[in-house]
Amino acid sequence: MIRTGRHFLQIPGPTNVPDRILRAMDSPTIDHRGPEFAKLGRDVLEGIRTIFKTRGSVVMFPASGTGACEAALVNTLSPGDRVLIFETGWFSHIAWRQPAERLGLVVEYVPGTWRRGASPDEVAARLGSDTQHTIKAVVVVHNETSTGVTSRIADIRRAMNRARHPALLMVDTVSSLASIDYRHDEWEVDVTATGSQKGLMVPPGLSFNAVSEKALAASKTAKLPRAYWDWEAMLKNNQSGFFPYTPATNLLYGLREALNMLQEEGLENVFRRHARHGEATRAAVRAWGLELVCEEPLEYSNSLTAIFTSEGHNADRLRDIILEHFDMSLGTGLGKLAGKAFRIGHLGAFNDLMLAGTLAGVEMGLRLAGVPYREGGVMAALNTLTAERQGEPVYQ
Numbered sequence: 001m002i003r004t005g006r007h008f009l010q011i012p013g014p015t016n017v018p019d020r021i022l023r024a025m026d027s028p029t030i031d032h033r034g035p036e037f038a039k040l041g042r043d044v045l046e047g048i049r050t051i052f053k054t055r056g057s058v059v060m061f062p063a064s065g066t067g068a069c070e071a072a073l074v075n076t077l078s079p080g081d082r083v084l085i086f087e088t089g090w091f092s093h094i095a096w097r098q099p100a101e102r103l104g105l106v107v108e109y110v111p112g113t114w115r116r117g118a119s120p121d122e123v124a125a126r127l128g129s130d131t132q133h134t135i136k137a138v139v140v141v142h143n144e145t146s147t148g149v150t151s152r153i154a155d156i157r158r159a160m161n162r163a164r165h166p167a168l169l170m171v172d173t174v175s176s177l178a179s180i181d182y183r184h185d186e187w188e189v190d191v192t193a194t195g196s197q198k199g200l201m202v203p204p205g206l207s208f209n210a211v212s213e214k215a216l217a218a219s220k221t222a223k224l225p226r227a228y229w230d231w232e233a234m235l236k237n238n239q240s241g242f243f244p245y246t247p248a249t250n251l252l253y254g255l256r257e258a259l260n261m262l263q264e265e266g267l268e269n270v271f272r273r274h275a276r277h278g279e280a281t282r283a284a285v286r287a288w289g290l291e292l293v294c295e296e297p298l299e300y301s302n303s304l305t306a307i308f309t310s311e312g313h314n315a316d317r318l319r320d321i322i323l324e325h326f327d328m329s330l331g332t333g334l335g336k337l338a339g340k341a342f343r344i345g346h347l348g349a350f351n352d353l354m355l356a357g358t359l360a361g362v363e364m365g366l367r368l369a370g371v372p373y374r375e376g377g378v379m380a381a382l383n384t385l386t387a388e389r390q391g392e393p394v395y396q
């Protein structure tokens with residue numbers, strides 16, 4: 001089929017890579033042990049810290065986000081350590097529980113409904129009853145990409161502190177960093193794991209750990225085997241801007257440009273933009289009469305929205321029809337949401353008209369697929385977007 005114009009990539013990551021970043025990557029690969037690289041390395045290692053809101057170290061691996069999750073575990077824990085992982089959806093399982101079990105950790109997987117975030121009360125209860133402090137880490141996915149639910153990390157940290165429990169706090173920000181407010185230092189997170197391909201607007205292939213002093217200290221005695229993911233060699237080389245092995249040089253050019261773009265817009269404005277788009281998308285869903293997967297308004301995700309199709313209407317068929325007719329990719333339902341829900345990504349390099357086009361594609365698709373809905377979702381979103389621009393804030 002002949003396609004004209006631009007494809008709409010509205011999955012919740014990888015996200016659309018802005019032309020500025022594509023152009024920045026379109027440069028010769030340089031000697032990764034030479035002086036020009038050292039400057040690039042130092043620039044991005046320094047710049048990325050502001051995005052995590054940390055004064056501490058951030059390490060980068062040439063890997064996808066899952067690599068950063070594995071790195072968080074192997075650098076800080078020992079075989080047989082107990083780890084509390086909150087079931088928030090597909091990614092709490094595939095990126096954390098499964099690797100942790102394969103690595104020989106003892107996982108306490110706190111059951112969840114996939115419609116709410118990790119419960120701070122549950123954190124308090126589980127840690128409160130662990131009087132011997134056998135739980136070594138608490139793992140939470142900040143923004144569960146399979147459900148569009150954002151967990152409240154500040155509240156979880158407060159619950160940990162109230163319980164006076166020394167477990168490390170590990171947070172997955174793969175689909176929230178640089179799109180939803182996140183504060184590594186202020187929330188006393190020990191390891192934040194993320195990837196390049198979502199809020200950071202860079203193609204897939206870079207992953208990151210922001211590391212607290214406490215996590216660094218834990219890494220000195222942690223006994224899980226590690227080689228490629230070892231922070232020590234990484235941090236030693238990073239001091240002079242280098243890496244212990246071949247870095248993803250061209251992705252780092254892209255990252256440098258992404259950091260410039262985020263700085264120009266201002267991180268708080270980036271969060272506000274995502275909040276507007278999240279709110280407008282939810283206004284459309286409400287107007288359509290469809291149901292959000294997230295059932296707790298305090299935990300609505302601003303980077304993506306997961307939506308149930310009505311009973312008897314396969315969400316993947318809807319997605320196929322939208323791809324075929326309108327050249328737009330939407331996120332599939334993952335795990336137990338397969339066929340039942342679809343996801344709209346509204347993160348990264350994105351603006352009001354891209355959102356309007358995205359929602360128009362969904363509304364037309366609903367009609368073509370015969371999914372029962374009420375008309376007016378796009379209009380509701382437009383009203384939300386323009387009301388805000390006329391100085392009537394519709395979000396906090």
Ligand code: PLP
Binds near residue numbers: 013064066144173195
């Ligand atoms: N965690 C979350 C919340 C994710 O959304 C993803 C991927 O989408 C991952 C982990 C795994 O990252 P990757 O697919 O880059 O390995």
